[in-house]
Amino acid sequence: MDTIGEGKTIPVEASARHVHLSEEHIEKLFGKDHEMSRKKELSQPGQFQYEERVTLIGPKGVLKGVAILGPARNNTQVEISKTDARTLGINPPVRESGKLNGSRDIYIATEKAVVEAKESVIIAKRHIHMTPEDSERFGLNDKQLVSVRVKGDRSVIFEDVVVRVNSKYKLSMHIDFDEANASGYKDGVIGEIVS
Structure with a gap:
């Protein structure tokens, strides 16, 4: 070789479906004083996965148990596959990470709350x-x-x-x-x- x-x-x-949450959305979804728990480090330095999970809610379906990656970002970003998009009933663009203008909206839920994440969903290029x-x-x-x-x-x-x-x-x-x-x-x- x-x-x-x-x-x-x-x-x-292979990167499974996941979300990068903003500090604002972390607070709304898990509570003001909630400390997010790290589960494991990822291959890219400084990136990690939290123990906590969320549910994505689209016009036609839901995806439960979706991983949250850290650290928190300025804007919430949801990365899914085309198959996931069909399940949810949305048609997100194929984009580079961070390029969210004109991307799709989604509802993100926990047992405590639901937020609408505007222009957050992409299929990662x-x-x-x-x-x-x-x-x-x-x-x-x-x-x-x-x-x-x-x-x-x-x-x-x-x-x-x-x-x-x-x-x-x-x-x-x-x-x-x-x-x-x-x-x-x-x-x-x-x-x-x-x-």
Whole structure:
């Protein structure tokens, strides 16, 4: 197997549906003095999952037990797959994280409260996290689009994968569960940049 950099291979991670809540929404959903409980650290430095879960409520359906990732953000962001969107009865745009203008609304609920999160729902555009050193080694630039062959049981080439470069990142490609299922994803799968 090629080493990372030489063969332009990248670890691939499947990202399940999740929400990033604002401080305002955390307070409304869990109470003013509620201390959120960390469950586990995520692969990207400084990112983690909370023990607490929420329910997403759309015009046609609900999704229960949805993970909350931290730390809190300025604006609540909900990341789901196209399959999830059909279950909920909404049609969110495919976007990079943080680009929420014109995205879809959703109700988010706990046992204590319900909030309407305006312009919060996206289908996350598949992307690669890289450090500046990674981008130099790979010969790629921030926001560049590449094609990646994901070498699962059903190897597939994903086009229009956006490269995201930041010194706080750790090298990995993120795909959603629809994309993971299409490629026969298993833990430890790698991707190879092909163009």
